[in-house]
Amino acid sequence: MNHYYFTLNISYQQFLSHYSGAASSVLVTTDQGLRIQLPASRFRPYLSQIGIKGRFRLTTDQNNKFVKLETL
Template sequence: MAKIVVEVTLSASQYQTLYSGQAKNVVAYSLDGRKVQLPLSAFRRFVTHGGIDGIFDVEFDDKHKLVAITRIR
């Protein structure tokens, strides 16, 4: 399995705009500079009143399918 570390910061209003249907994915850059597109729904459990803000460990299987997202900070 492949892993990358990404930082995601979305304010509550940005998240609400995306969640309301205008977008289904979040584009983020890994800490080593790779661009990755992740489903917004995968971050639902990390949403607070302030939005989403953190560094996340993202795991993919051998076919590049999302397996897990874990908040590391």
């Protein structure tokens, strides 16, 4: 398993444009400087009225396939 840590701060309006299809993915930069592109739908459970804000941990398998995304 691989773990990637990052902080995300997206306003509600910005995220709606991602989720509605204008941009279907979110590009994040990990603490190590690695850029990872994730489907916007993976962040839907973390959306609140203020948007998506916080620290996250992305877990992938040995083939870098998505396993889970969680808040810290």
